[in-house]
Amino acid sequence: MLKYDNYYIPKTLKEYAKMCNSIGNYRIVAGCTDTMPWAREGRAGDVYFKNIIDVSKIKELNYMKFAKKNISLGAATSFQDIFLDKKIRKNLKILPQISVWFADDQIREQATLGGNIVNASPAADSTPALLSLNAKVIIGVIKGDKIIKKTLTLKEFVRGRNKVALGKKDLVIGFDMDNLNDYQACFEKVGHRRSLVISTVCVACVLKVKNNKFEDIRISVSGVCEIPQRLLKVEKFLIGKQVSHKNIFEASLLELNVINSRTRKDYRKQVLQNFIVRSILKSLEKNTSKNLNLNFIKDNLEKEYLHVRN
Amino acid sequence: MSLTKKRGRGMAAAWYGIARTAAMDQAGAWAEIDDGGTAKIVTGVTEIGEGILTVLAQVAAEELGVKPENVMIGENDTSRSPEAAHAGATRQTYMIGNAVALACRQAKNKLFAQIAKEWNVDIQTLKAHDGEIWSEGTNYRIPMSEAIKICKKKYGVVPVGGENYTSHHTGLHPEDGSGKPWQAYVFGGQVAEVEVDTATGEVQLLGIWACHDVGRAINPKGVEGQVEGGVVQAVGQALMENFELDNGKTSSGNLAKYILPTSLDVPKVKTKIVEDPDPLSPLGAKGIGEPAMVPTAPAIMNAIYDAVGVRIKSLPATPEKILSALREKQRKSLNKSLN
Amino acid sequence: MSEIKLNLSINGKNIKRSTKSHYRLLDFLREDLDLTGTKEGCGAGECGTCSVFVNGKLIKSCLMPVAKVNGSKIETVESLGTPDKMSEVQKAFCLTGASQCGFCIPGMVMAATSTLRNNPKSSLEEIKEEMGGNICRCTGYQKIFEAVEIARDVINKKQNKNVFDKYYKPENSFIGANVKRIDAPSKVTGNLKYAADMKMQNMLHMQVLRSDRPHAKIKKIDLSKALKLKGVVTAVTSDDVPGIDNFGVFVEDQPVLAKNKVRYVGEAIVAVAAESVEIAKEALSKIKIIYEDLPCLFKSEEALKNKILIHEDYKTNVVKHIPIRKGNIDEGFAKADVIIEDDFSTQPVDHAYLEPMAGISYVDQDGVLTIVSPSQNITHHRHMMAKIMNLPIHKVRFIMSPVGGGFGGKEDMIYQGMLALLAMKTRLPIKYVMSREEDIVSTAKRHPTKTHYKMGLLNNGKITAVEIKTLSDGGAYGCSTEGVMRKAAILGAGPYHIENLKMDTIGVYTNNTPSGAFRSFGALQTEFATESMMDLASEKLNLDPFEIRRVNAFKKGDLTHTKQKLNSASINNVLDELEKLCKWDKGSSNHRGEERKDLNSSDNRESCTLGARLETNRSRVSK
Numbered sequence A: 001m002l003k004y005d006n007y008y009i010p011k012t013l014k015e016y017a018k019m020c021n022s023i024g025n026y027r028i029v030a031g032c033t034d035t036m037p038w039a040r041e042g043r044a045g046d047v048y049f050k051n052i053i054d055v056s057k058i059k060e061l062n063y064m065k066f067a068k069k070n071i072s073l074g075a076a077t078s079f080q081d082i083f084l085d086k087k088i089r090k091n092l093k094i095l096p097q098i099s100v101w102f103a104d105d106q107i108r109e110q111a112t113l114g115g116n117i118v119n120a121s122p123a124a125d126s127t128p129a130l131l132s133l134n135a136k137v138i139i140g141v142i143k144g145d146k147i148i149k150k151t152l153t154l155k156e157f158v159r160g161r162n163k164v165a166l167g168k169k170d171l172v173i174g175f176d177m178d179n180l181n182d183y184q185a186c187f188e189k190v191g192h193r194r195s196l197v198i199s200t201v202c203v204a205c206v207l208k209v210k211n212n213k214f215e216d217i218r219i220s221v222s223g224v225c226e227i228p229q230r231l232l233k234v235e236k237f238l239i240g241k242q243v244s245h246k247n248i249f250e251a252s253l254l255e256l257n258v259i260n261s262r263t264r265k266d267y268r269k270q271v272l273q274n275f276i277v278r279s280i281l282k283s284l285e286k287n288t289s290k291n292l293n294l295n296f297i298k299d300n301l302e303k304e305y306l307h308v309r310n
Numbered sequence B: 001m002s003l004t005k006k007r008g009r010g011m012a013a014a015w016y017g018i019a020r021t022a023a024m025d026q027a028g029a030w031a032e033i034d035d036g037g038t039a040k041i042v043t044g045v046t047e048i049g050e051g052i053l054t055v056l057a058q059v060a061a062e063e064l065g066v067k068p069e070n071v072m073i074g075e076n077d078t079s080r081s082p083e084a085a086h087a088g089a090t091r092q093t094y095m096i097g098n099a100v101a102l103a104c105r106q107a108k109n110k111l112f113a114q115i116a117k118e119w120n121v122d123i124q125t126l127k128a129h130d131g132e133i134w135s136e137g138t139n140y141r142i143p144m145s146e147a148i149k150i151c152k153k154k155y156g157v158v159p160v161g162g163e164n165y166t167s168h169h170t171g172l173h174p175e176d177g178s179g180k181p182w183q184a185y186v187f188g189g190q191v192a193e194v195e196v197d198t199a200t201g202e203v204q205l206l207g208i209w210a211c212h213d214v215g216r217a218i219n220p221k222g223v224e225g226q227v228e229g230g231v232v233q234a235v236g237q238a239l240m241e242n243f244e245l246d247n248g249k250t251s252s253g254n255l256a257k258y259i260l261p262t263s264l265d266v267p268k269v270k271t272k273i274v275e276d277p278d279p280l281s282p283l284g285a286k287g288i289g290e291p292a293m294v295p296t297a298p299a300i301m302n303a304i305y306d307a308v309g310v311r312i313k314s315l316p317a318t319p320e321k322i323l324s325a326l327r328e329k330q331r332k333s334l335n336k337s338l339n
Numbered sequence C: 001m002s003e004i005k006l007n008l009s010i011n012g013k014n015i016k017r018s019t020k021s022h023y024r025l026l027d028f029l030r031e032d033l034d035l036t037g038t039k040e041g042c043g044a045g046e047c048g049t050c051s052v053f054v055n056g057k058l059i060k061s062c063l064m065p066v067a068k069v070n071g072s073k074i075e076t077v078e079s080l081g082t083p084d085k086m087s088e089v090q091k092a093f094c095l096t097g098a099s100q101c102g103f104c105i106p107g108m109v110m111a112a113t114s115t116l117r118n119n120p121k122s123s124l125e126e127i128k129e130e131m132g133g134n135i136c137r138c139t140g141y142q143k144i145f146e147a148v149e150i151a152r153d154v155i156n157k158k159q160n161k162n163v164f165d166k167y168y169k170p171e172n173s174f175i176g177a178n179v180k181r182i183d184a185p186s187k188v189t190g191n192l193k194y195a196a197d198m199k200m201q202n203m204l205h206m207q208v209l210r211s212d213r214p215h216a217k218i219k220k221i222d223l224s225k226a227l228k229l230k231g232v233v234t235a236v237t238s239d240d241v242p243g244i245d246n247f248g249v250f251v252e253d254q255p256v257l258a259k260n261k262v263r264y265v266g267e268a269i270v271a272v273a274a275e276s277v278e279i280a281k282e283a284l285s286k287i288k289i290i291y292e293d294l295p296c297l298f299k300s301e302e303a304l305k306n307k308i309l310i311h312e313d314y315k316t317n318v319v320k321h322i323p324i325r326k327g328n329i330d331e332g333f334a335k336a337d338v339i340i341e342d343d344f345s346t347q348p349v350d351h352a353y354l355e356p357m358a359g360i361s362y363v364d365q366d367g368v369l370t371i372v373s374p375s376q377n378i379t380h381h382r383h384m385m386a387k388i389m390n391l392p393i394h395k396v397r398f399i400m401s402p403v404g405g406g407f408g409g410k411e412d413m414i415y416q417g418m419l420a421l422l423a424m425k426t427r428l429p430i431k432y433v434m435s436r437e438e439d440i441v442s443t444a445k446r447h448p449t450k451t452h453y454k455m456g457l458l459n460n461g462k463i464t465a466v467e468i469k470t471l472s473d474g475g476a477y478g479c480s481t482e483g484v485m486r487k488a489a490i491l492g493a494g495p496y497h498i499e500n501l502k503m504d505t506i507g508v509y510t511n512n513t514p515s516g517a518f519r520s521f522g523a524l525q526t527e528f529a530t531e532s533m534m535d536l537a538s539e540k541l542n543l544d545p546f547e548i549r550r551v552n553a554f555k556k557g558d559l560t561h562t563k564q565k566l567n568s569a570s571i572n573n574v575l576d577e578l579e580k581l582c583k584w585d586k587g588s589s590n591h592r593g594e595e596r597k598d599l600n601s602s603d604n605r606e607s608c609t610l611g612a613r614l615e616t617n618r619s620r621v622s623k
């Protein structure tokens, strides 16, 4: 049970700054969808805080901005908004795709993008998507009653399992990310069921093909390592190369050593490789260019697989 | 390793015994035809969701000639209702259903005796259904509400009945297990169709065809509900649920870790009811609660084998188990082809 | 305790009042407003029994601090309809029989309502996705989907609303009729009161301190600090039991509260009664137990060695061994053309009924100890309770409260004894509601099993001999182990006529969570092994799986494994009907999935890829 005496809901960053300077013993929450289950038997048990500060209603954390090259989302954007918003669907395809898999419709109404990133769970679904979007984290640093904005890359921000580069009073204001409306995207995830699922392996892939070559590709993973990661070697290998079964297959083998989960390593490794290949193929499927003979690539990939002795 | 999704089918059969095992089983019930042509049934019945109250209302309605919506079933209270024992062993329809039928027959006979007198007809000609009572071959036909008025006001009789149903079972011989554990058995079979993702080892159960003998289906929709629910519980057992213990402590201590099937994990279930009435009991009905879930898990495992050629012998068939079995299989066939 | 002032709209009414500041929206609705249609199945966002609308969006009220929704517009299931004025969704649920135990149903009705409000034309795939946060343990979801589709069609005028009033009925009979469930209206409206929804005057709340050790002597229980806490009324331990302190469905070996030692993690040791749940919980944290750890048994094979005894009185860890012998297996195997041998295992499974254990006890005006609980067997509970409390049987009364799912899990009397002790001691009503986590650790599970199997067959598929040995972990207490072993043994070899059979089932004590009654009671485990063996045999002998079963299936007049003469046997009929129903493509079980011709029929659901709604127009333009 989560117990507290006061529940504060600041409406502006200023109010927030004032509040955390004047009250002691507080915990910051946003959607509460992680905090409430956390304060139960078998996890943190009964927890008491004198004060709770709920940042989800701060107006500076609630925004969506769409520019040609860049898109910005406030930290308090809910996953259901991400899932349903027309513009996000068009421009950030990968984000709505991860949202479909995120918990369920009801939890998505409450859960926020910022909250999911700040928790830095190894299984956090949104992190790989944001990594693929080259997201930057906008942080509000509280200095006295001043709020100073600071920008970090996601990689700089997420430091480890449940660890992020955030001072006690600081908070995430939002995210800037690339507008990838001319990219194709695919998100692959596996757990033990298909709703309310905790993932074992997630792969987010966005790519762009020109003249049968990978013009750009970004692949990120989570669930298999302490911190969600981009597979830079895979990306580097593929960029500029022909879209072919050989290239895709070779790339899929390059970075399987990212896996450092404590359990089910073998399983994760196999699935990771399969997901890399599959997410590329599925993204390619969405590409409308007629030149690609995807079936040929797929058939050959299956054959390629059969020769591997793992 | 592979990327494709493969489909397959498997089947399994099952059987089950009805009511308490290898020990006498008994249940009591009281019935009364009440004012307004309604009925009151009191018995120690436990509605645990299977729909037994509705089944009993139908049985009472059938036996008494009233409408099922006019049957009131009393609370289960050890100080206020006759003993009908537990909700388990697929026994309530069989045991309590028959007890209620017998109690109702008594009550109805009391009413019929007075009405036969009133109309001066042979009691054998009397029939009652859906709130009406009539004498076959005559023009006598009145609502049950009238009949009960006549019975009580004119003849001073409250038509009540109290009965018991016993199912005769014997214990097992301690050395060779011989005995007569039940008097009624049911049989069933199911076919499963699965899609196995060879990239992840995930199994999606797409369809279940279930065929079960229930003796006599009092409420076919209710029977379907039991089959569908049983199947899905078995899907959990077959594919995802596992109460894991490590040195006596569980790591599946909440519903995030203890994985239950959701609306996106369940197959479409097609049920066919077979009726082989029980020759020994008044209603002929047997049961379905437990037998429904017995063939599902093996049917799924057999279907997985059909689809991808790996046989999972330890439940649950998690994606991980399947993928590692697939890899093992591939390794073997590769070795074969290389040698 | 600090308070918060609320001003919000609930089901169209403006509500201004104070409540405990840490309450969740769920607590506020249930405790303060008695809107108990909203249920608590898990308290952690994992089940959907608590779904409510906040400003038109469906959320899980167990994840929502009430302070967060101050000023909002809340709609609960009570706003959708009443038994005599139900919404289309509710009527459709009644029509299809979508409610079984009913505990998930208010949440399901809310989720269905939300789905159709968001997109009145939702496809089946969208419905399934959008309802994916609501678990139902009873129905298998089929009738729920069916109901939502009917409600959708009625709302869209694609179907006449008089469909709600019809049901199939054969002429002149109610047997075989799809009479609508008489308890459905109270369930779909959230009207039905389960034990956790009930309140009594001057009621106290019970909380239970449980063992975190699998096997340990209890050296000392120090209650002094807990009892001093303001609001704590009393506490009971095993010492307070007046009568013969044991219960169990078959073997009565379990004390109401741990006596001298604990045998599994989650076993009850002390029960506290206090003015509120919060105080009772705080009291638990102030109780001190001094343990002396004992060596533990976690493996059933180890248990057979009897080096460590879980129950010292019994001299052995074997709870029950059921042998079945028929014919002569050596002769049978000698005759066989093929012999197949293999091993199978099954895991422990939680009942996961959506309604966690709950109950209320009180002593009435005539001194009758009364227990209200969702028990599956109040008849037996009454007998055991009279003995435990040392009361004449008519001074013990059990009332069944609506059961929010049982599946065998609510046959054990694991908390009613504590409720009785506290009611007798305080002469006040006592209420207890387990949290989901507490329910999972403390209640019995399905028996895990290990089975070794040997089957001999002729080339034509006829079974000549079967030998089965099943070892099962019964956990710390007997519960239903004896009965489960019996059923597993009697039925395990399947619906087949077998001349030569040797079957043994053995259930043992360990320091694991007890295993108990669970729907299909042992037969599920052993028949799983048999049906897997039949498939192996089908492949080996190149016989269709239906065919090999027909060769062996029981016929009227056959002797069962326990040598009972069958007065009827429908198995052949069932197999014929099943084969027709699924349009089976004949062939042996030889991994022929790719060549089968019966796959992909419309009887299947679609394979779920998720994202049905990404393709549809339903979208939102945010802020």
Ligand code: FES
Residues within 6 Å of the ligand: C039, C040, C041, C042, C043, C044, C045, C046, C047, C048, C049, C050, C051, C060, C061, C062, C063
């Ligand atoms: S989701 Fe709220 S009680 Fe389960």
Ligand code: FES
Residues within 6 Å of the ligand: B049, C098, C099, C100, C101, C102, C103, C104, C105, C135, C136, C137, C138, C139, C354, C404, C405
């Ligand atoms: S009816 Fe859904 S949980 Fe019982």
